[in-house]
Amino acid sequence: MRTLVAFLRKHHFFALFLLLEAIAFSMLVNSYSYQRTVSFNAANDLTGGVLNAFANITDYFTLRKQNEELQDENTFLHNQLQYYSLKINTRQTYGDSLFRYIPARVIRNTMHAANNFMVLDKGRLQGIEKEMGVISSKGIAGIVIGVSAHYSLVMSLLNDNAKISARIKKNNQLVNVVWNEIDPGYGQVVDIPAHIQLNAGDTIVTSGNSFIFPAGLVVGTVLSYHPSKNQGLNTARLTYATDFNGLHHVYLIQNLRKQEELKLLEGADHE
Amino acid sequence: MSNLYVKNSIRFVLLILFQVLVLDQVHFGGYVIPYVYILFILLLPFDIPKSLLLFLAFGTGLTIDFFGNTLGLHTAALVMLAFSRPGVLRLYFKKTEFLSGEEPGIRKLGFMGFVKYSFSLILIHHLALFYLEFFSLRYFFTTFEHALINSLASLTGVMILVMLFTKPNKRKR
Numbered sequence: 502m503r504t505l506v507a508f509l510r511k512h513h514f515f516a517l518f519l520l521l522e523a524i525a526f527s528m529l530v531n532s533y534s535y536q537r538t539v540s541f542n543a544a545n546d547l548t549g550g551v552l553n554a555f556a557n558i559t560d561y562f563t564l565r566k567q568n569e570e571l572q573d574e575n576t577f578l579h580n581q582l583q584y585y586s587l588k589i590n591t592r593q594t595y596g597d598s599l600f601r602y603i604p605a606r607v608i609r610n611t612m613h614a615a616n617n618f619m620v621l622d623k624g625r626l627q628g629i630e631k632e633m634g635v636i637s638s639k640g641i642a643g644i645v646i647g648v649s650a651h652y653s654l655v656m657s658l659l660n661d662n663a664k665i666s667a668r669i670k671k672n673n674q675l676v677n678v679v680w681n682e683i684d685p686g687y688g689q690v691v692d693i694p695a696h697i698q699l700n701a702g703d704t705i706v707t708s709g710n711s712f713i714f715p716a717g718l719v720v721g722t723v724l725s726y727h728p729s730k731n732q733g734l735n736t737a738r739l740t741y742a743t744d745f746n747g748l749h750h751v752y753l754i755q756n757l758r759k760q761e762e763l764k765l766l767e768g769a770d771h772e
Numbered sequence: 773m774s775n776l777y778v779k780n781s782i783r784f785v786l787l788i789l790f791q792v793l794v795l796d797q798v799h800f801g802g803y804v805i806p807y808v809y810i811l812f813i814l815l816l817p818f819d820i821p822k823s824l825l826l827f828l829a830f831g832t833g834l835t836i837d838f839f840g841n842t843l844g845l846h847t848a849a850l851v852m853l854a855f856s857r858p859g860v861l862r863l864y865f866k867k868t869e870f871l872s873g874e875e876p877g878i879r880k881l882g883f884m885g886f887v888k889y890s891f892s893l894i895l896i897h898h899l900a901l902f903y904l905e906f907f908s909l910r911y912f913f914t915t916f917e918h919a920l921i922n923s924l925a926s927l928t929g930v931m932i933l934v935m936l937f938t939k940p941n942k943r944k945r
Contacts, residue, residue, distance in 0.1 A: 529904065618841040
């Protein structure tokens, strides 16, 4: 014991260095696991407040582009409205809406880290919960993994833990989309059944199999197809529909029947 | 003495804000972010107790990590930098005499001296940072290249800041 104390006294600098590094490493390792990412509430109100104050100023610089994007989206929605108003007469009953969209602003967004995150200016008080989907006007963008009173932390699609259940639009085959890349803006379609041929330009949409995203939202378009050499599942490279670089306004998706569906599934497990 | 505390506290706040609000948002050529917040550790006085140096590095790294949701990443890299600082100073400036409370700035070390000093430490910091970030050797050479290019960007940022805030007549060539 005495020698240990003597050793520590003599090499206290090195010992302290090792101790601090060990703490840092344990934080780092924990933050790599998905569970930990979900529970770690980094979207705290202090850093959120600072970032929000600054975003209030810098938002003015991109107003023109933001307006154009919103106008594009309006045009798109107008067109859809027309389409559905023609269709609507032929239907008999109308169900309640299953999803509610909550607008939010991106106050921080990273693209170039190994695991990327966003911070949004809506939180628990505005009805945001963990595992809600986040979409931009062009396609899906991420998943909420932490909420504080006024802010929420979003795992961007550009994250090793982001695995999106998706479909190939033209033939409804189920696939998964992961990031797996170092390049922001590009992702990978994995688990493509061997008999499916994908072409550049094919659209990949969400499957609707999770509670996070409704079916049919655009994930991205296929850039190139890579058949596997040993008859396994094929992969393809895709371009995300969402432009992560210019992300300002997003929508959070609230699944109004999530509890009901979960309860049903829980019941099935007990059978 | 209290002057020293005030000066370093102000420097800490300004560097952190400049880093997280301005530089972290700008990506030069895709991925390059100059990390100038390390200047806070670089410019701490020579005779600062070594343990305090480590604690300050830990706190600074943690602050940056909180803003970037990268818990532990910058902390680990910055503690590594702080650990190397006394050694690097001894290596390059064995013969230089330092007064109490003096900081290893451009005034004391000279332009080239300061470049040597800061680049060595930036390189250590960035290698730790980039390899820890990807946490694997999957992209060994890409990571190395990124770390090197980013180090040059950080050095440029650090030098611009130091030159801006050092009075020209006191600068030693």
